[in-house]
Amino acid sequence: MRSFLSALFGQNGSVRRPILFVILALFISSMIAPSFLTARNIEALLVSSSFLMIIAVGEAIVVITGMIDLGVQSVFASGGMLVAYLSVFGDQPAYIAVPIGLIFGAIVGLIVGLLVTKGRIPSFIVTLGTYWGLRGVALLFNGGNYISPYSVTPNRPFGFMGLAGHTLGVSNLIFIALFLIIAGQITISYTPFGTWLKSIGSNEASARTVGLNTDKIKIIAFIISSVLAVLAGVMMTAWQASIYPVTGEGYSLQAIAGVILGGIPFTGGRGSVVGAALGALIIGLIDDMIVLLGLPALYEYIFVAVILVVAGLQARGKGFVK
Template sequence: MKSISTKVFGPSGSVRRPILFLVIALILSGIVAPSFLTSRNINALLVSSSFLVVITIGEALVIMTGMIDLGVESILASGGMLVAFLTVMQHLSAGVAIPFTLVSGLFVGLVVGLLVTKGRIPSFIVTLGTYWGLKGIALLFNGGNYISPNSGEFSFSGLSGTFLGMPTLVVLMVVLVAVAQLLFSYTPAGTWIRAVGSNEMSAKTVGLNIDAMKIGMFMISGLLAAFAGILIASWQGSMYPTTGAGYSLQAIAAVILGGIPFTGGRGSIVGAAIGALIIGLINDIIVLVGLPSLYEYIFVAIILVIAGLQARAARGAVVK
């Protein structure tokens, strides 16, 4: 028989779980801070959360195959510094700087994927190295200083503008989540990703190229992290080498809140994106009620424990 947890939250990996968490968080936030539910604040929340959502998509795909990527925040920071460096200091157009930055993110993902698959090094160790290495590269671009246009705005600042009356950042976020979810749900690639995370040996037996799948997921994660760096530079109007600090762990937390287990094999991109919005919501409500920012970590920890407990209960019900 199904447990109460499964009846309420749905099976492990169901998008119903993060949706319920989000609804509960919205209700509590509206009670604690009535100004939270204003259209202006919701709009600001979606914009500020868009960067985390973008990198969470890539993190979700990596974790879905049973791996982890700790380097996304450093790819974001170095990517943002790179595009700023190319446009401000090298005077390259956005049409050249942005593709170059995106390709650099792909390249980092390729190197990480090769080290994990061909070098047989655990993804935790490789991406921890990526985290520290690219953090250093971000600091090297301008001697540890931020980069800002000498006058006016970045040549790619239009990314932080509006599109059909909506913030472009929010539009891009929604499009990326929708496309990723459609590809994950309705293409063979999505089935292959779930198969690798569910049972790697069985996936290999039926002829799937496991190494290619893993490399591909790291490349997508690197691409999206670099893209998030471009977006956040556009939004801030400047880029700091320490921008995005904490995003790697927040993205992993978002994936877990979204219902994707560390073992991979099940879950959804939409669920992971909602998990990222929940983390953004927690940060927003802390600011609105005037609490120190350190409380964000405490509240995220509590929610993660709750998510872990209900997921554990669901697994226990399946075993029985």
């Protein structure tokens, strides 16, 4: 049975697994809800999933090194709140507010990376701390209230609304997500940095032996994850023309679920960014189906749990977390 599953799904980290999951999910969805495969619904699915897909790209880079980032949800919300605050209450143009937000994400990633590498604190504990700490930071902006162009009088529109605009009839959010997924996959598959990430995940001691600065590489991985989370938060703010301190609730665990569905083992050393993005898309697809069928939102957790168990069963084998 295991040999059959290996032949069907490929080895750990193979993009074949998430592709098969997506095909199966699309087939089931089209059978249950014929309106699912309409162009309008597919675009809506891709737009609403673009934020989680971008976060999953950063999470995949961290997990490939054998670490984990539980703080992306709070980085996402606090980064979006910061940029919105600067735009609305600080009257800063987009070319100032957005870079400040991205720098904020880079600083968070740097601090996390230093605590993990120099402080020798497990990434699980450090990023759990950032999850709670930055959740508080997000609540500090505007006294825990949401921020929108209507939070001040006269109204002050966000200067970065173009992120949620359209080019050639397609949402810019889809183009941005697609670009980052492709760039991430090229980095993992065809650059020395990608090889270094996999080397650390496979055998960190050996990576050090051959002269790799493993601490520096880990820090960069966390910086990338945090910056992408902030960018996703800014995109979400532009899309819904507002941002709440609790926006993106559940994104940390959903991003990790996307990585698992994407076939990346928690031990790291292998995997693909495309697979993680497809895993995130599967979660978005589940949300979309729940809406189309008129089911309560609580079913999302049940369906995702079932899929994760299936993913875990077919991923059993050498190198997978027991």
